[in-house]
Amino acid sequence: MLSHGRIWEAIDRLAADNNLSASGLARKAGLDPTTFNRSKRVAADGRERWPSTESLSKILVATGTEIGDFLGILDVHRGFGEPAAASFRGVPLLGLAQAGAGGFFDDAGFPAGRGWEEVEFPGRGENVFALQVSGDSMMPLYRAGDTIIVARDARVNRGDRVVVKTRDGEVMAKVVQRKTLKLVELASLNPAHPVRSVAVAEIEWMGRILWASQ
Amino acid sequence: MLSHGRIWEAIDRLAADNNLSASGLARKAGLDPTTFNRSKRVAADGRERWPSTESLSKILVATGTEIGDFLGILDVHRGFGEPAAASFRGVPLLGLAQAGAGGFFDDAGFPAGRGWEEVEFPGRGENVFALQVSGDSMMPLYRAGDTIIVARDARVNRGDRVVVKTRDGEVMAKVVQRKTLKLVELASLNPAHPVRSVAVAEIEWMGRILWASQ
DNA sequence: GTCGGAAGAGGTATTTATTCCTGTTCGACC
DNA sequence: GGTCGAACAGGAATAAATACCTCTTCCGAC
The missing domain is CATH 2.10.109.10 (Umud Fragment, subunit A)
Structure with a gap:
């Protein structure tokens, strides 16, 4: 699962982890500071903008970050004395208004179909x-x-x-x-x-x- | 590290794992069959083409593949956004007013000492x-x-x-x-x-x- | 309160990826 | 060998992301 929301969240988190804003992160990676502007993540017609793999590569290089860490994927084989990642679990996420439309729940009432993103609950962090x-x-x-x-x-x-x-x-x-x-x-x-x-x-x-x- | 080569390799491997060609994989994901043509991965001037995150998302969805598996990151991810149980740590709970008194945090600022309970979060089977x-x-x-x-x-x-x-x-x-x-x-x-x-x-x-x- | 730089919204221009299309090659099947 | 569909190369058109730019707001230092 690689969702629009997940990528943007990861970008924001990477920025925060480096004590940068989104525009500061872009700048650090040699990109235009407006590249990751919130205002440009969803177009006026509702179409989602997906940051390019090239841009992602650049921010990872600029911050010395592994893709697995960026996407919040635990790698148990790294085993390098890393403390357990903080308490979190992915919870499916949907817009409240969207939940009124059909196609978001299966017959048993569980989240299904396209449109669901993921939110971390209660959060990632060590303390x-x-x-x-x-x-x-x-x-x-x-x-x-x-x-x-x-x-x-x-x-x-x-x-x-x-x-x-x-x-x-x-x-x-x-x-x-x-x-x-x-x-x-x-x-x-x-x-x-x-x-x-x-x-x-x-x-x-x-x-x-x-x-x-x- | 997310390199051009790594992504294209991952695409080819995903296709092979699904007994598809690159063009078959694209077709399966609703993309144009020529999208992942080898001939289009590096332009005539030597510039590398980076497949879009949106295209990647689509092939992952179409093949039911996790991003960690796609990138060759070992991932004990299970089910719908659920990390492995090992990574889920309970969240300590204390009264707000109690937090003002000493003895509840260790020198590094982490919860310690007596008085901490544990928050109950929704169980795994719940919707x-x-x-x-x-x-x-x-x-x-x-x-x-x-x-x-x-x-x-x-x-x-x-x-x-x-x-x-x-x-x-x-x-x-x-x-x-x-x-x-x-x-x-x-x-x-x-x-x-x-x-x-x-x-x-x-x-x-x-x-x-x-x-x-x- | 003032000032200056960063952050961010929004618009246009440019670049780049995908789509559409055509033609060739390849492999399976008859 | 012939046929057919898939795979693939390559070019033009289209769509979409980034770059560039302007302006406003925010935020921290003084």
């Missing part, structure tokens, strides 16, 4: 754990008892939902609003609460929230 | 798939582009968030408010929208939402 919410200060997003999956020390961008643990022991779930070398501005998940600035030096660790239970 | 949200009618819970993990035909209780597909093709994410033998009352995730009653006979399938991406 992924779950935290259980208490209290209702994060309603309506997170109710008491909800579980959130957190990738600690993952790359975090503006707008990301994160868990932050400060040096004095406070743990909070917030949205990154702004990030500089010294300060992080954290907006509350509950708009009733004010934006809060935290010194980076005060932060013991930060993890990006990947999933929330429902 | 679990992901749907990608479009539009913003489900804000603030689900933004456009968010992915929700759905267990189709799972047991559903009052208060559960569900995806419902009706017989006339509508797909919607709602909260079960009341459920009788004949009727299901579905509250919207966006409180601005009214509660809706749907006859059970009108529902093609219902799936409980397990997780939402963040």
Whole structure:
């Protein structure tokens, strides 16, 4: 299975793994920086754009990455003291609106047919754990008892939902609003609460929230 | 490493493994039979031609081949997007407030010590798939582009968030408010929208939402 | 708040892969 | 040997990806 979505995901992940944006990765590989623009992955008429094998080859060479790693294929014969890959499993993925049309489920109700892509759940990465919410200060997003999956020390961008643990022991779930070398501005998940600035030096660790239970 | 030569070799081998010629393989995949002609792999000026990722995808689908096998990467991949059990590691679970106290992470920042439980994820045999949200009618819970993990035909209780597909093709994410033998009352995730009653006979399938991406 | 570079959307031009087509070769079958 | 369909080479047309370009927005440094 080599799906459109899987390839683009792999490109985005490769960029992230190298602390690059998609345009930065393209640039690094000698390609035009707009080559992997999100806006160009699906044409206006809905047709999917498939990055060329030549472009893929170039980004792999530029980042020193094996194709197997790029595609998230485990190679048990490599056996080179690699730690177990993080917890993940591929889950078939389809657009919500698409699910209304026929042809996506077999007679037993399982995903079938063309159109299904794959999403990794709960995520790939070495330090992924779950935290259980208490209290209702994060309603309506997170109710008491909800579980959130957190990738600690993952790359975090503006707008990301994160868990932050400060040096004095406070743990909070917030949205990154702004990030500089010294300060992080954290907006509350509950708009009733004010934006809060935290010194980076005060932060013991930060993890990006990947999933929330429902 | 993904080289021109490696890809073409893989195509030829895939054809041979399926008792096909390169032109037969192309034909089988719905491509023009001349697509993989040897004569077209290197242009007259010496420039190498790289088959497109879309063409590769098509031949993999047509022959039921995994990309790892195609590229000669040993892969213990099994079934529909399932990695081998060995690579699936449980995700440790802790209370959010507890995470503020010491003793739950080791020096490298990984979960350690007592108090960690384990999150339960859907079992292998369950019919679990992901749907990608479009539009913003489900804000603030689900933004456009968010992915929700759905267990189709799972047991559903009052208060559960569900995806419902009706017989006339509508797909919607709602909260079960009341459920009788004949009727299901579905509250919207966006409180601005009214509660809706749907006859059970009108529902093609219902799936409980397990997780939402963040 | 200002500034400058990166990121990204969107449009056009150029390049490149596939498709369409024609003709030749090859191999199986009669 | 003749016939037929598949395989293959090669050229032109078409479709699709990248390159180039412009503009706007974002983001981090100061």
